[in-house]
Amino acid sequence: MGRLVKGVWHDEWYDTDSTGGKFVREDAGFREGIEPGGRFAPETGRYHLYVALACPWAHRTLIMRKLKGLEEHIPVSVVHPHMLENGWTYDPPEPLYGFKFHHQLYTKAKADYSGRVTVPVLWDTREETIVNNESADIIRIFNSAFDDLTGNTDDYYPENLRGEIDSVNGRVYDQINNGVYKTGFATSQSVYADECVTLFGALDWVETVLGNHRYMAGDRITEADWRLFTTLVRFDPVYHGHFKCNIRRIEDYPNITGYLRELYQQPGIAETVDLEEIKQHYYYSHDTINPTRIVPLGEGLDLTLAHGRH
Numbered sequence: 199m200g201r202l203v204k205g206v207w208h209d210e211w212y213d214t215d216s217t218g219g220k221f222v223r224e225d226a227g228f229r230e231g232i233e234p235g236g237r238f239a240p241e242t243g244r245y246h247l248y249v250a251l252a253c254p255w256a257h258r259t260l261i262m263r264k265l266k267g268l269e270e271h272i273p274v275s276v277v278h279p280h281m282l283e284n285g286w287t288y289d290p291p292e293p294l295y296g297f298k299f300h301h302q303l304y305t306k307a308k309a310d311y312s313g314r315v316t317v318p319v320l321w322d323t324r325e326e327t328i329v330n331n332e333s334a335d336i337i338r339i340f341n342s343a344f345d346d347l348t349g350n351t352d353d354y355y356p357e358n359l360r361g362e363i364d365s366v367n368g369r370v371y372d373q374i375n376n377g378v379y380k381t382g383f384a385t386s387q388s389v390y391a392d393e394c395v396t397l398f399g400a401l402d403w404v405e406t407v408l409g410n411h412r413y414m415a416g417d418r419i420t421e422a423d424w425r426l427f428t429t430l431v432r433f434d435p436v437y438h439g440h441f442k443c444n445i446r447r448i449e450d451y452p453n454i455t456g457y458l459r460e461l462y463q464q465p466g467i468a469e470t471v472d473l474e475e476i477k478q479h480y481y482y483s484h485d486t487i488n489p490t491r492i493v494p495l496g497e498g499l500d501l502t503l504a505h506g507r508h
């Protein structure tokens with residue numbers, strides 16, 4: 199775990215001293231788009247996606263790549279699940295440059311880069327740079343930028359639902375997706391307790407929404423559902439224990455349980471979920487919160503059971 203400072207790698211854990219025990223996530227450093235006629239134009243084989251199978255943010259991009267039929271257009275490389283003193287690593291080395299360390303991609307893109315070195319990364323092989331390293335942007339890019347190439351016009355951010363999707367995303371991001379990290383990485387009891395209570399308040403709200411609607415932003419699956427899904431699928435096997443998010447389990451919420459199963463059972467989605475890799479990453483990499491590195495055996499819900507949603 200570490201960060202780049204002016205292009206030099208420093209092995210360091212998150213600084214929560216300067217924020218009174220709070221985990222504060224850094225903004226992504228590369229935020230370009232892909233559009234026809236633009237600097238980054240949609241082309242088959244031009245872009246490469248770097249992910250961790252364990253990472254909920256990277257997982258969103260894998261899901262959208264699958265749903266939008268982009269697998270043959272955008273190849274993917276996967277980091278090793280253990281993120282240790284060198285940050286994310288490739289074993290074997292990644293295919294474009296033979297790099298062993300994910301931070302080498304960042305310094306290839308910008309020699310004096312300062313900031314955290316995260317996945318996912320959407321790489322441009324033409325300009326040899328990072329187009330974007332913010333998953334929220336990458337899934338929007340995948341949602342529409344390659345439609346002319348793939349002929350797949352499925353829309354997970356439809357015009358008429360954007361207001362609702364944005365509003366759901368806002369709360370889900372802050373209190374659930376990032377909420378589990380803010381709870382798990384807190385280094386003071388009172389910060390932990392506040393974050394944990396807020397997280398479960400948000401899950402209670404999701405349970406109510408799903409009692410009234412089939413999905414989070416109405417009656418069709420949108421990006422709001424996929425953004426929530428990647429946290430829910432990790433919750434009982436990882437966040438409940440490792441991040442001390444243990445007021446309730448997902449299994450204790452009937453509507454969320456059925457919804458999670460229904461999303462998991464959508465075509466192609468189960469292949470994007472690797473629970474063993476997910477558990478290995480969290481329990482092994484975060485030695486400040488699990489110094490023995492023992493990976494627990496429990497796997498959480500059986501996601502293959504009938505979802506019972508209609």
Ligand SMILES: N[C@@H](CCC(=O)N[C@@H](CS)C(=O)NCC(=O)O)C(=O)O
Nearest residue numbers: 253254255314316317318331332333
């Ligand atoms: N805003 C980014 C966050 C990505 C992120 O934090 N990824 C984690 C893995 S789950 C990471 O690479 N962390 C490495 C670090 O913080 O040093 C996104 O959504 O794409």
